[in-house]
Amino acid sequence: MRALYVLVAALVVASLASARVWTTVYRCDETTPLAAVxxxxPTIYRDIMVGTRLVLVVGSDGPGIYGDHQLWSGGLVISRDDWQRGTLSGRGYNQQRRNYDGSALFAAATQGRASVQYREYFQPDTGYGFDLRPNQxxxxxxxxxFDYHAERPGSCDVALYDFHASLDMPLETLSFTHVPSRDFNGDTIVTFWDLALLASRCGTVVGSDPNDPAAPLDLDCNGRIDLGDIAAFSEYWLERTDCGKPMTDPTKSSPSL
Ligand SMILES: [Ca+2]
Ligand SMILES: [Ca+2]
Structure with a gap:
């Protein structure tokens, strides 16, 4: 009889449990996962350059409805302290519904729509992000x-919450670190053109003025354009910040160095 009680209890718990939900981080091609350090x-990622766009996909291993008919509900949030360094964007904003329809994928919006709404959070910390709710x-x-954009150097965490499980403890925290861009000519890819700009200034002393046009080239911040900068540059060789079509003539966007 005791075994029967245990079995029934297990079945009840199983019927109330919701799906496991997690986030996968892709590069701008939406296919290549961003490597972990x-x-x-697995949620502490390799450093990315300022200007990099990533794609965050929230996925699930089951339906978003509990055994008691409640819907899964959660949020993807950046704390206010980090918001200046990294930003999240939803897709396909529907003005009438005030909902980011384009951010709800088929598995969440089967036979209808799913809720994706921007909001400011006050618990556990002040932050900004999106309330998420799949449909029944x-x-x-x-x-x-969602699209994530690295805006400024430094660190930025993105937390995924399951509001039924906990309002204080995220399911997971994605940790990003942004480093200065090596894409000096702004064509979204680190190539020979950027190397040529760096090499042309090799040996230059960088002034203390942050507006010194050579300042972005001093990647190791030692006040001089030198081999240390070439080494830091080479770590991102051929890396893309975004997947837009490169300009036909990259030299035309070169900064006046
Ligand atoms: Ca470039
Ligand atoms: Ca340097």
Missing amino acids: DPNH YSSAGDWFV
């Missing part, structure tokens, strides 16, 4: 998509 810490017919798969 350490396999043991949702299924396992990719639920929501």
Whole structure:
């Protein structure tokens, strides 16, 4: 009889449990996952350049409805302290519904729509982000998509919450670190043209004025354009910040160095 009680209790718990939900981070091509620094810490990511766009996909291994008919609900949030360094954008804003319809993917919006709404958060910290709610017919798969943009050097965390589980403890925290861009001519890819700009200034002393046009080239911040900057530059060789079509003539966008 005791075994029967245990079985019934297990079935009740299983029927009330919701899907496991997590975030996958892709580069701008929406196909290549962004590498983690350490396999043991899969949500601490390799440094990215300022100007980099990433794509964040919230996915699930099951439907977004609990056994008691409540819908899964959560949020993707950047704290106010980090918001200046990184930003999240929704897709396909629907003015009438005040909803980011384009950020709700098929598995969350099966036979209808899903809720993706921008809001300011006050708990546990002040922050900005999106409330997420799949619909009652949702299924396992990719639920929501957002664009992340690295705005300034420094660190920026993005937290994914399951509001049914906890308002204080995120399900996971994605940790990004932004480093100065190596794409000096702004054509979204680090190539020979950027190397040529760096090499042309090799040996230059960088003034203390942050507006010194050579300042962006001093990647290791030692006050001089030198081999240290070439080494820091080479780590991002051929890396893209975004996947827009490169300009036909990259030299035309060169800054006046
Ligand atoms: Ca470039
Ligand atoms: Ca330097």
